[in-house]
Amino acid sequence: MSSRAAGKPREEEEKEEEGEDFYDCQEILEPPESRGEEKEKEEEEGESGDFKTDRLTDKTNVIEREGGGQEEAQDDRLQDDRLQEEVQDDRLLEEAQDDRLQEEAQDDRLQEDSDSEMKENQEVEFDDDYLREVEKELTEEEKESRQQQSLTLKEKGNCQFKAGDWLEAERSYKEALVLCPVCFSRERAVLFSNRAAARLHLGLKDQAISDCTRAIELNPDYVRALLRRAELYEQTEKLDEALEDYKKVLERDPNQTTARHACMRLPQQIQERNEKLKEEMMSKLKDLGNLVLRPFGLSTNNFQVNQDSDTGSYSINFIQNPNNNNR
Template sequence: MSDRLKNTCKTSNEAVINDITRDLETSLNTNENTEGYVIQPGTSEEQCFSTETTKNHTELPKEAEFDADHNASDNEEDKESDTDSIDEEHLKDDEVALTDDQKAERLIMAEELKQAGNNSYKCGEYERSVEKYTEGLRLCPLQFDKVRAILYCNRSAARMKLKKYQKSIKDCTKALELDDKYVKAYLRRASSNELLEKYQDALSDYEKALELDPSLEETRKAVVRLKPIVEAKNEEMKKEMLGKLKDLGNMILKPFGLSTQNFNMEQDPETKGYKINFKQ
């Protein structure tokens, strides 16, 4: 499985800067009320800038802040309920005692449940279709990756209809763990991410789907549509982080009688990187 398919919780650069800034504010605020603070001779670097690492980081990155409509339903999705969870360890243990014929029988039953889920989906009975796909996943032997991937992907489609976008994303990710070339799973995960305004994740999945199937014109249009949105978001975040870094620099430089005004930052037009020049 490729690294990009691992569904890990990521902390944004902005949140990291917030964390660093908060720690330094805690350690340096004791000097805020001392006008004309100076470093005494013989004071060690550790004494000037002692910091304590914050262990519990609770501030959410901005991309996790969804609008009210999404929050209302998705806050209840953080944990799988007993009715739709899949205990793969239990399945693995249960299958040890099964013969090949018994596994084949279970596969047939899982296929029938998948079809029942499809029929319920077509009738607009999305909750019932989720139930049928879940039953199929609990029955289908783990060795049949393709069938299990389809069950997860189909369940994600039903969850999208129910506006349970976080769960839809989880199901697509499971499907892709089983079949990393499953175009439909990339597309559904991209759509769910876009609806949650997680544009960078959506763009990445659309691009991957297009890489696997270049004939997808609607997906190509989605890539064109999302690129400027992602670039604008990244530029906005970069400006915010530079502002936080400036505040951070001022806190560090203050004891030396300096500020970030003593430094000039210029952007390289070719590399888009920055160089800093000192000025008196």
């Protein structure tokens, strides 16, 4: 017999080999059930990871939104602060403007009060009718007392004038005029003349002329007031008025040298002034005439003005070609 016959049958040997091969594979390969559980676990872990990632993403978005909201809120607060600052600046500016307007209004009121007071004082000084009405109730003794007070103020003003304090002198003469009764016209004339001298030094020439005029009205023969007004007229280029006053001075005092020299000097100055004014007037008229005649192709050279030496009158002759006549 062969060796196969002596041993186990061939089929049994093949079955044994297959069984051994099967169990050897069992040791290496995982069971199917185990692989399925691991796959499910991996899927669960993947889903859990995705969920965690989504949660992290949502949380990041929330944080970003919260951060953006905080920045917007901060921007809104800054804008509100700027608006409040602008409103406060506008309010301060309005308050400053209101204060300035109030100051200007107050200054205007003070100026009006000052002008009104000055006007009232001037009216009191120059309005004899008003002063007489005020002094109507005064007794003769009271009038004499006021006149003495005014003399004291006049002497005070004279001392101030000599000391060169012309402003205080002007005020003293003014107070004296308010006190001096109207019936003492000559004393009042002196006060007006003295105040005119003080105002002349203060540069108030027009007011000084008014004071001199008032003094002359109170005392027409007051030579000093006439002479002072004449000098003021000459300084303000009112030469004709100055010459008239100088002549009046000479009528009352022929030995007054200042007035005599002025009466010799002023006529020539007046003539020169009149000639100058006439030339200026003729030049302006010529310019105006040329402006009117230019559209017609003419000029003032087409008209010749001749003066009659006997009568002093003027005649005008038309010249067709003035340039040809000059050849």
